[in-house]
Amino acid sequence: MLLLGGTADARRLAGDLARRPGFDVLLSLAGRTAHPAPQPVPVRVGGFGGAEGLARFLEDADFDVVVDVTHPYAAIMSRNAAEACARARRPLLAVRRAPWEAQAGDRWRDVDDVAHAIAALGQAQRRVFLALGRNEVRAFEAAPQHIYVVRSVDPVLPPLRVPHATYLVARAPFEAGDEERLLAAHGVDIIVAKNSGGPSTYGKMAAARALGIEVLLLRRPLTPDVEAVEGAQAALAWLEARRHEALRGV
Ligand code: NAP
Numbered sequence: 001m002l003l004l005g006g007t008a009d010a011r012r013l014a015g016d017l018a019r020r021p022g023f024d025v026l027l028s029l030a031g032r033t034a035h036p037a038p039q040p041v042p043v044r045v046g047g048f049g050g051a052e053g054l055a056r057f058l059e060d061a062d063f064d065v066v067v068d069v070t071h072p073y074a075a076i077m078s079r080n081a082a083e084a085c086a087r088a089r090r091p092l093l094a095v096r097r098a099p100w101e102a103q104a105g106d107r108w109r110d111v112d113d114v115a116h117a118i119a120a121l122g123q124a125q126r127r128v129f130l131a132l133g134r135n136e137v138r139a140f141e142a143a144p145q146h147i148y149v150v151r152s153v154d155p156v157l158p159p160l161r162v163p164h165a166t167y168l169v170a171r172a173p174f175e176a177g178d179e180e181r182l183l184a185a186h187g188v189d190i191i192v193a194k195n196s197g198g199p200s201t202y203g204k205m206a207a208a209r210a211l212g213i214e215v216l217l218l219r220r221p222l223t224p225d226v227e228a229v230e231g232a233q234a235a236l237a238w239l240e241a242r243r244h245e246a247l248r249g250v
Contacts, residue, residue, distance in 0.1 A: 010069035054084035075221035082224035097197035173200035179207035
């Protein structure tokens, strides 16, 4: 099985699969982080060369099934997986994460992309917490009037060409109480983030609600229309059913 990862969900599912007999898993990572977390199964790193490259990879190594557990915003990889599996005639399961839903007290605004988030910050100086990938934050150089707190898994290098920025290097999970203290300490008045879903990065959302801080949420990209489940348990059930079908020669 080829597991397309890069998320904590993928790491957990890989661990669950490693403990079960009958599954031979290769986990694929894009290679975005300098020091990826240890993984419980064999890993390969780097792109495949688009949908065509992935289709060839599946055929050459004779994979039976592909499981897409990439991040909800990794839209290109998910689209390539759908196209490659259709080409190579391999079954594909997408493991999705439901988006967070706003609740009373939340001050969320959906924006189409980073450019719209920058426009929504306005001209007047804001204290902005950027909870985005280090490649996405560079666009904020276009709005140097703001005071930024930038958090990323790896350092943002070179630093942004803006006069006021503080950099925090940290990896989820983040707990709501710690997030509240962090946002208050930096006087943050607006957050730019992705609607990633799941508990590990929700702390900042709960903290924003408690502090009355506005959140600009990048809209989720569209996902391809493929068979999908939510959560590791459902994915394991689907994979077990497939394995039994294969053993019975169905
Ligand atoms: P993306 O824009 O959808 O993918 C860009 C390219 O990176 C793909 O076309 C593919 O290159 C390569 N790639 C992506 N995921 C891969 C994987 N699991 N294995 C091998 N190649 C992969 O995705 P992204 O936004 O760059 O995200 C990269 C990785 O970071 C994903 O695995 C994702 O789960 C993880 N991640 C992303 C976010 C986020 O917010 N975007 C957050 C946390 C984790 P080729 O076309 O050459 O095959």
